[in-house]
Structures are given as C-alpha cells and as structure tokens.
Amino acid sequence: MKKDLGALPAVFPMPVLMVAAYDENEKVNVMNAAWGQICDMDKIILFIDDDRKTWSNIKTSRAFTVALADEAHVDVADFFGIASGNKMNDKFERTGYHAVKSDKVNAPIIDEFPVAMECELLEFLESDHVSGIVGKIVNVKANEELLDEAGKIDASKIKAIMFDQFRNGYYGVGPKVAQAWNAGAGLMKK
Secondary structure, three states: OOOOOOOOOOOOOEEOEEEEEEOOOOOEEEEEEOOEEEEEOOEEEEOOOOOOHHHHHHHHHOEEEEEEOEHHHHHHHHHHHHOOOOOOOOHHHHHOOOEEEOOOOOOEEEOOOOEEEEEEEEEEEEOOOOEEEEEEEEEEEEOHHHEOOOOOEOHHHHOEEEEEOOOOEEEEOOOOOOOOOOOOHHHHHO
C-alpha cells in the first residue's frame, strides 16, 4: 500500500550536471544543476534561477558547457552546488581544476569531468512558474577511454552520478539492465 508523502520533487534519478560559463572578463564559473535534461536531439534545457551567477554569465557570453559529473569528482561537483559564484569570487580556483576554452562556443570546458556538451544559448524562459535556459548542443567532447569500438560513449565507463532529491544523496549509475526499444518489443505482438 502506498502512503501519502505530500508534494515532493519525486523524480529519480536526476542528473548531476556541471554548467560552466564565462563572465564578462572570461572568468570561469561552474554550477551544479540537477534540474536539467535533453529537450530535443540537439537541445538541452536547464532549470536554474535567474539570480544565479551562471544565469548572468550565460546572458553575457551567449554560450555554456554542460559536463556530466562522475564518481571520481563528486566532492568538487557537490562544492559547485553549495558555493555561490555571486558570493565567492574564487569559487573555481579553489578546486584546483583546469578549464580550456571550447573551440566550438565561447565557454570553458572543465578538464576533469569526462563528458562535456558545448552549447550555444537559444533562449531564456521566464514565467511566474519557471526559469530556464535552452541551449543548442553544437558538439560533445568525451575522454577517449569512454568510447567503445564504434566510437560511441559507453555509459558504463563514465561512472556518472545521479542526485536523489528524496534524501539529498548522490548515487552511482548501475549496470545496463535492458536494451532500449527492444525490451518491450514482445508486447507489440499481442
């Protein structure tokens, strides 16, 4: 029997996304954003408040990168979520991490995270109920050791982390359990 728990953000798992952008002086800022996802084959949406440093940086630079956080870097990924770029001028520098300028968009790529999407700003969404940033994914960069023999990213090699909104935890991604667009194919024949 199910028990009523009230209104909760009850979606699990949530990605742990590292969103990076330059400010007006090309200073790097990175934030941890769990509320974001793919919204088309070449588009991503990030639901972040308009008072965030990242929001203003993207407004200035018109570009950003989105990296997938992994188990090896969970401490810094968490730090990027609890430290505010509006209040901490040396937020990125404190980590000792390294950024290189994307050759596709005007945004930094954080070397330590294994997969990064390079994005151009498409639009800001602002209403009474949502603040969002929509970006066009112009390229994806991935560490070579994550690629399979066909040159595709092997998700099991990323060791990506997911966010649990129920108890504020990070979890590793487990093994593949089925092939998409195949596991339910038998029910199509009924």
